[in-house]
Amino acid sequence: MSKVTSKGQVTIPKSIRDRLGIEAGDEVIFEETDDGYVLRKRVTENPFEKWRGAADTDATVTERMAELRGER
Template sequence: MSEHKRKVGDRGQVTIPKELRDRRGIEGGDEIEFVEVNDEIVLKPPTDEDRLAEGYRKRAERSRELAEELEEASSEATGHLGDAPGWSE
């Protein structure tokens, strides 16, 4: 957990540190939720459908890339070692 201190302006405004915005994907114009938990105020970006969809797209793309890498490695191994005895497709 990292800690960052900021001053609250006269109008109640606080700047979220860039490091945290970058890590959490918070950009100008995004909405932030304020949640009161016991004696703390927690800020969190809401989970919206677009962000979820983008995350799933990235994960699917990475899965495709890994499958292609494994296929290439398997083909290369077969080329060097030959088919395993007793295996058929």
């Protein structure tokens, strides 16, 4: 059980944070339902995720840097 502070803050119990994967700095959403409210972790897409694998190569870092510099 949690109590609301004078600032409207509530501590989410650790067991619930662990189950929902909530960490410091994460945003949560309170969704109204017929039975009350549901707490959900706000999941945002990582802006870098779409680039994952874009630079996949078997080249070493040194070889890749030489290629990017236009060296052969």
